[in-house]
Amino acid sequence: MDSIDVPIYLQSDRTRIDDALQELRRRKRGGLLVRGKDECRLLFAGDLLRARRDGISAVQRISGGQPVMVVTEEHARSHGVDLRDLQRRPREFETMMEHHQRSYAISDPRAPSSVSHAVPMLVTRSEELGRFLRMTGGYECNGDPKHFFPQPYASAGDDCPLYPECSRPDGSIPKVKASI
Numbered sequence: 467m468d469s470i471d472v473p474i475y476l477q478s479d480r481t482r483i484d485d486a487l488q489e490l491r492r493r494k495r496g497g498l499l500v501r502g503k504d505e506c507r508l509l510f511a512g513d514l515l516r517a518r519r520d521g522i523s524a525v526q527r528i529s530g531g532q533p534v535m536v537v538t539e540e541h542a543r544s545h546g547v548d549l550r551d552l553q554r555r556p557r558e559f560e561t562m563m564e565h566h567q568r569s570y571a572i573s574d575p576r577a578p579s580s581v582s583h584a585v586p587m588l589v590t591r592s593e594e595l596g597r598f599l600r601m602t603g604g605y606e607c608n609g610d611p612k613h614f615f616p617q618p619y620a621s622a623g624d625d626c627p628l629y630p631e632c633s634r635p636d637g638s639i640p641k642v643k644a645s646i
């Protein structure tokens with residue numbers, strides 16, 4: 467498991483995708499959270515880039531994303547996890563995630579016992595998922611159709627990991643580069 471602070475936006479706000487991408491680059495993060503009243507989802511930089519290409523301008527307008535479990539006092543009680551620090555009881559955490567079929571979790575910021583957290587931490591089940599989120603901004607391939615990363619994992623200079631879904635006019639393997 468891994469724990470990382472990522473930008474959080476409210477579903478009821480309107481955040482420009484360009485501003486969110488800039489924030490991801492500044493904080494060297496590969497994803498962000500969008501919080502609704504009772505649910506929370508994770509969007510990767512690649513999701514933002516793809517949406518921007520499709521003409522969407524606000525982060526909140528992007529559909530889908532990875533569901534994030536919002537751990538409440540009740541969950542903490544029934545699974546024996548620590549709301550203030552989800553990483554403190556890794557075995558109980560894993561069982562809870564397995565039970566709820568989730569790969570990501572945050573503590574419910576409204577829970578009284580989590581107030582000590584100035585910045586809510588996103589906790590991931592695997593270290594690899596944490597690695598995606600520590601990538602700066604987003605990446606894209608120079609093929610057609612264009613792919614966006616992270617998720618799957620790619621870094622600048624790599625051959626596109628989704629080749630041969632994409633191709634280049636000259637027949638060479640498309641390369642991954644940082645998106646602007």
Ligand SMILES: [Zn+2]
Pocket residue numbers: 607608609610611612613626627628629631632640
């Ligand atoms: Zn590609």
